Amino acid sequence: MKVAIAGRANVGKSTLFNRLVGKRLAIVDDTPGVTRDRREAEARLQDLTFTLVDTAGFEGADPGTLEDRMWQQMNRAMDEADVYLFVVDARAGVTPLDEQLANDVRRRGKPVVLIANKAEGRAGDMMSLEAYSLGLGDPIAFSAEHGEGMSDLRHALVDAFAEVATPLPEAEEDDHDRPISVAILGRPNVGKSTLLNKIIGEDRMLTGPEAGLTRDSITVEFSHGDRHFRLVDTAGLRRRARVVEALERASTGDTIRAMKYAEAAIVVLDATMPFEKQDLTILDLVAREGRALVIAFNKWDLVPTPDESIRAAREAASRLIPQAAGIRVVPVSALSGRGIDRLMDTVTEAVDRWSTRISTGRLNRWLEMATQRHAPPAVSGRRIKIRYMTQAKSRPPTFIAFCSRPDALPDAYKRYLINSLREQFEMPGVPIRLLLRKGDNPYA
Template sequence: MNFTVAIVGRPNVGKSTLFNRLVGKKLALVDDTPGVTRDRRPGDAKLIDLRFTIIDTAGLEQSGPDTLQGRMWAQTEAAIEEADLSLFLVDAKAGLTPADQTLAEMLRRRGKPVVLVANKSEARGSDAGFYDAFTLGLGEPCPISAEHGQGMIDLRDAIVAALGEERAFPPEVDEAETNIDLAPTSDDVGDDEVEPVYDETKPLRVAVIGRPNAGKSTLINRFLGEDRLLTGPEAGITRDSISVEWEWRGRSIKMFDTAGMRRKARVQEKLEKLSVADSLRSIRFAETVVIVFDATIPFEKQDLQLVDLVIREGRAAVLAFNKWDMIDDPQAVLADLREKTERLLPQARGIRAVPISGQTGYGLDKLMQSIVDTDKVWNRRISTARLNRWLETQQVQHPPPAVSGRRLKLKYMTQIKARPPGFMISCTRPDAVPESYLRYLTNGLRNDFDLPGVPIRIHLRAADNPFENRAKKR
């Protein structure tokens, strides 16, 4: 991207609505409740012919630095320092407030380019608020409607005028030398006898989920080595799913911080429902999901439901027992947690579990190694020849049961997909194969081909009969 723009203003002036308009997606949560946005969220923006990075920020609420509002404003200040230009939004419909005057004074002291934007200018009676914005001393306001998309051309011209043509439109890089010959991915079905090698350099998408106040944001901040995400003793601070990018041992990692998910019966407010829906979307777009447990109160019912949700979605899962620095007898607690993991999570047998401390950084390198190892298993492919030899051995050791007096026959097996591993078995009467025998085959695959902790899908298909459509001879 060419440059970075921060959207600033007091609460409920339409910053997140404008952010969604510029990125072309509903990434940020939008609600009539003031103060929905808390963390700073970056995105790739497009405005007519401009391409830049946009940052959505929390609204200015004057409070002490130790309060939640004070920590939110510290995140906004960090975004202003990072940006090349600030879009200062005011509400033309409601008019100016003392908070607008305070923020205007602070932006003037920064000495960076500022574009004054009068949002909600389409509303009846907004003219008075628009003309009041001149008193802020930041030049002529740009009237727009972020919700309806009005005034975007004027906003583009104002940004170009504030930055200058050279900064807004840098010379283009010749892409002739950057063309890459795309090779088939590991998901493409190729030669069944060739098991593709895992690419250790490909970017990895990781979602971090858990109950409220489990320490998810603190964990990601420790990975990054900075206070990138808003944290504190209050439960439910994170609302939006925020993505951050960093490198681990030369590998690009994109990690999603998500809102804490409570039991469904307790989620009543509209805003919390939006936050949970955003977290579920992050799970679906991730490759590996880290479920953060509070080691002081692990294996709550909600913890188990979250693991089951990740497995049903087909994601690779890793457990992180956080707050390990608060455990008095680590060896005894670790043995107890391992026993409970095997007993309470049979659907994810062999799942990797790592004790960590987001506060002190204990165990984070081991956690990342477990994430990479689980992703390898999630991407694994097994040749058809090995699978059919294995299937024959399994049937010898434990033959399929007889249903209605007729023995079931499993004839052929192949892997039809990875991410997660999925297998197809050609057999007689697939509807009659009992679930117990499928569990037997699933556990055998997990043990014999080293597939711990990832979902395994087995699909049954009736064997093709070349004579079924021929007319019977008399």
């Protein structure tokens, strides 16, 4: 079952969403209109499991405005849902906006569970009585903040599910391919949400000329060829000094979490203003976190000299991001869809290289050739010996080298080994980690 939360702004929809999902996924703030895009997650209420959709608050708006685009996103969520949780603020009482939205919900003809939120304590039942006037059935006195009314909500959902229950479809063949989690990152207003919409082929994310539209990190499932992806659209990352509002700090934290839990990252750059200082900061952050990395050069249709620009971009990427040398740069246009298939193919290749496993035998044959070509330096008159290397893990590729004096090995020689590894085993653009350990002394 898919359950959509509907209601006007600031009645506690995102708090209810977090309560039922069991995690603080949606950003919650006293400011009205924090939620803009619809967010989906698996929710559990006692013995019930269902897909829950958080939506933007209904505020009424003129056509073409940001609020109108938010309402259209809410409309799509309600079209796809089986059951509605209609939330009103019991403290504020029923407002004309509540009545207007209730009329729209009633016309849709789907089961509705009416929740009078913020009805804490003994006076809760009295505060919720006014919600009867909406004509959506018996209201549930509820407190999303404190978890009151959960059992009543469970019983109401059971009855609502029974109204729309359909036979389960036949089980499809089991697909062993686990979705690849990909975070879409970048500065504000470089076209991240527009790019995600074009990739999946629908207006899933709220877009527009206004900077900072996306606040929550929104996850969307998508298939390309025989590979499955879990795409995460994120809020734009600005310089830390410019992030002063608590709401933007929460959005930034949400973006960083999405990047840390992703397997790959598409960093979107504005092709008309590439490699700004903030772009390099984001790329460095992803490389240090060790994620598979691809650069999407968006707004490519605005570049006057494409051939010259792409050569310069690839040269600049290798020079400015040495920790992921050879990183793939893909020119795309989120408006026209140019380069989208190539971008997803490149992401798949980057994840495959990021998951590389190299046998110990091949590694040590390479190590012997690398040290013969360029021997480790002598520090304080004593030459450092690198005896052995093995791969500790993949994703990202992590190697351990056993040497006589790990503390004395210069960083320049470590970079030589990493770059030689990347070239020999065809891992361009992959962050590689090399750890040094001192081998046991057999004569001790």
